[in-house]
Amino acid sequence: xxxxxxxxxxxxxxxxxxxxxxxxxxxxxxxxxxxxxxxxxxxxxxxxxxxxxxxxxxxxxxxxxxxxxxxxxxxxxxxxxxxxxxxxxxxxxxxxxxxxxxxxxxxxxxxxxxxxxxxxxxxxxxxxxxxxxxxxxxxxxxxxxxxxxxxxxxxxxxxxxxxxxxxxxxxxxxxxxxxxxxxxxxxxxxxxxxxxxxxxxxxxxxxxxxxxxxxx
Amino acid sequence: xxxxxxxxxxxxxxxxxxxxxxxxxxxxxxxxxxxxxxxxxxxxxxxxxxxxxxxxxxxxxxxxxxxxxxxxxxxxxxxxxxxxxxxxxxxxxxxxxxxxxxxxxxxxxxxxxxxxxxxxxxxxxxxxxxxxxxxxxxxxxxxxxxxxxxxxxxxxxxxxxxxxxxxxxxxxxxxxxxxxxxxxxxxxxxxxxxxxxxxxxxxxxxxxxxxxxxxx
DNA sequence: TAGATTGTTAATCGATTAACAATC
DNA sequence: TAGATTGTTAATCGATTAACAATC
Numbered sequence: 178x179x180x181x182x183x184x185x186x187x188x189x190x191x192x193x194x195x196x197x198x199x200x201x202x203x204x205x206x207x208x209x210x211x212x213x214x215x216x217x218x219x220x221x222x223x224x225x226x227x228x229x230x231x232x233x234x235x236x237x238x239x240x241x242x243x244x245x246x247x248x249x250x251x252x253x254x255x256x257x258x259x260x261x262x263x264x265x266x267x268x269x270x271x272x273x274x275x276x277x278x279x280x281x282x283x284x285x286x287x288x289x290x291x292x293x294x295x296x297x298x299x300x301x302x303x304x305x306x307x308x309x310x311x312x313x314x315x316x317x318x319x320x321x322x323x324x325x326x327x328x329x330x331x332x333x334x335x336x337x338x339x340x341x342x343x344x345x346x347x348x349x350x351x352x353x354x355x356x357x358x359x360x361x362x363x364x365x366x367x368x369x370x371x372x373x374x375x376x377x378x379x380x381x382x383x384x385x386x387x388x389x390x391x392x393x
Numbered sequence: 394x395x396x397x398x399x400x401x402x403x404x405x406x407x408x409x410x411x412x413x414x415x416x417x418x419x420x421x422x423x424x425x426x427x428x429x430x431x432x433x434x435x436x437x438x439x440x441x442x443x444x445x446x447x448x449x450x451x452x453x454x455x456x457x458x459x460x461x462x463x464x465x466x467x468x469x470x471x472x473x474x475x476x477x478x479x480x481x482x483x484x485x486x487x488x489x490x491x492x493x494x495x496x497x498x499x500x501x502x503x504x505x506x507x508x509x510x511x512x513x514x515x516x517x518x519x520x521x522x523x524x525x526x527x528x529x530x531x532x533x534x535x536x537x538x539x540x541x542x543x544x545x546x547x548x549x550x551x552x553x554x555x556x557x558x559x560x561x562x563x564x565x566x567x568x569x570x571x572x573x574x575x576x577x578x579x580x581x582x583x584x585x586x587x588x589x590x591x592x593x594x595x596x597x598x599x600x601x602x603x604x605x606x607x608x609x
Numbered sequence: 610t611a612g613a614t615t616g617t618t619a620a621t622c623g624a625t626t627a628a629c630a631a632t633c
Numbered sequence: 634t635a636g637a638t639t640g641t642t643a644a645t646c647g648a649t650t651a652a653c654a655a656t657c
Contacts, residue, residue: 189623189624191623191624191625192624193598193601193602194594194598196597196598196601197591197593197594197597197598198594200597201576201593201594202578215637215638215639216638216639217637217638226625226626226627227626227638228625228626228627228628229624229625229626231638231639231640231641232624232625232626232640232641234640235639235640235641239639239640241638241639241640242632242633242638242639243631243632243633243637243638243639243640244632244633244636244637244638244639245633245637245638245639246637246638246639247639259601260597260600260601261597261600261601261603261604262597262600266600274495275494275495275498275499276495276499278491278494278495279490279491279492279494279495282491283491283492283592285576285592285593286592286593286596289593289596289597291596329603330599330603353603353606354599354602354603356595356596356599360417360501362418368606370599370602370603370606372595372596372598372599372602374590374592374595375413376499376501376502376590377413377417377501377502377505378410378413378414378417379572379588379590380502380505380507380572380588381412381413381416381476381477381478381505382409382410382412382413382588383546383570383572383586383588384476384477384478384482385409385412385475385476385477386409386570386586386588387477387545387546387569387570387586388477390569390584390586405647405648407647407648407649408648431613431614431615432614432615433613433614442649442650442651443614443650444649444650444651444652445648445649445650447614447615447616447617448616448617448648448649448650450616451615451616451617455615455616457614457615457616458614458615458656458657459613459614459615459616459655459656459657460612460613460614460615460656460657461613461614461615461657462613462614462615463615
């Protein structure tokens with residue numbers, strides 16, 4: 178197998194969004210002790226076409242072996258590196274409400290190497306409390322504290338009113354990735370990557386599909 | 394303006410996923426007292442092309458007026474109906490962990506008419522506790538209780554191990570919509586609509602884009 | 610009326626699928 | 634070797650964008 182050559186023409190969103198699916202699915206296969214798989218078999222279990230699977234992988238290198246298929250363990254390693262899972266990430270949570278609390282306790286993130294190192298809020302009443310063993314600090318300390326702690330990512334879960342103020346403070350720090358849970362189209366300065374989770378949008382899509390599935 | 398004729402050829406996911414964006418954005422415009430808008434102006438503020446906006450709306454009817462544009466209020470009403478917001482929905486939460494608690498308290502869902510009416514868990518220790526004023530009940534009571542309460546939707550937020558058992562129980566009830574927060578590819582019987590939220594997938598996509606935005 | 614803007618058809622672009630030579 | 638399966642090019646499909654006649 179040729180080593181990940183990272184062609185990187187310009188890989189489409191569609192491809193990138195499938196990478197985590199591959200990663201998760203291949204890990205499931207491995208834990209069922211399946212150590213080798215063809216695109217055809219993988220197609221059957223993951224639900225993408227074999228053609229698409231081969232196309233997807235080929236964006237990043239030649240991971241397979243003609244006439245043999247793919248080594249599951251190697252493939253997990255390769256895709257993990259492409260995604261960026263060959264390291265840990267330090268996380269700050271901004272907004273210590275119910276959602277912030279849930280994310281601080283969310284094991285599936287920690288298991289992937291995303292470790293919460295700080296929690297911040299503007300509400301004086303909350304400061305000093307602990308969530309998941311971490312003390313809630315004031316947003317006044319945010320910029321200096323995240324620099325000290327070398328934080329990589331913010332999980333943004335303030336309420337709607339607090340968002341833009343929080344973003345301003347985050348922009349003052351050296352953080353360049355925001356995982357945004359506020360139902361707002363965030364405006365951030367260049368160089369900051371934003372992944373928006375808009376649960377309301379998803380719920381409304383579900384609502385639409387409920388109606389249509391009924392009818393036919 | 395012609396009334397929503399509901400052509401319903403076969404509307405693509407891409408279009409449906411934009412509907413909540415329109416709905417949210419138009420409400421923002423209305424609260425800024427903008428009562429009339431052209432596809433061109435809307436394009437500038439929402440970020441889709443004017444052409445796409447007109448195409449999208451035309452899947453559902455003729456909502457505009459030649460030479461004038463669209464009436465914001467009417468458009469909100471129309472899109473709301475298409476999404477299915479002209480009614481309330483009764484929700485049951487399955488899994489009373491941190492995430493279930495956050496969702497029970499999430500005002501943005503309630504504001505759209507999705508009202509939590511029951512919370513269920515298998516953990517005996519939690520049963521009888523209250524979240525957001527609602528008593529946690531045993532999953533043993535689920536089927537009869539959701540029928541009694543006329544529940545429409547389940548927010549599924551058990552841990553990974555509990556998922557399939559929970560799904561079996563849900564399938565016994567008359568519920569046909571699941572908003573799934575478990576990082577698992579759910580298998581459900583036909584007729585049940587599933588909207589999957591996989592936060593890990595989103596976090597991994599963010600991780601990928603962090604790397605690539607750095608490099609260039 | 611003249612200008613603006615829709616609804617809709619046609620053109621373009623991009624992503625998915627099919628096909629197949631290369632080769633393990 | 635024969636069978637299997639990749640990597641990759643070509644064909645197809647679907648979604649987005651452009652263009653423009655109709656008309657308010």
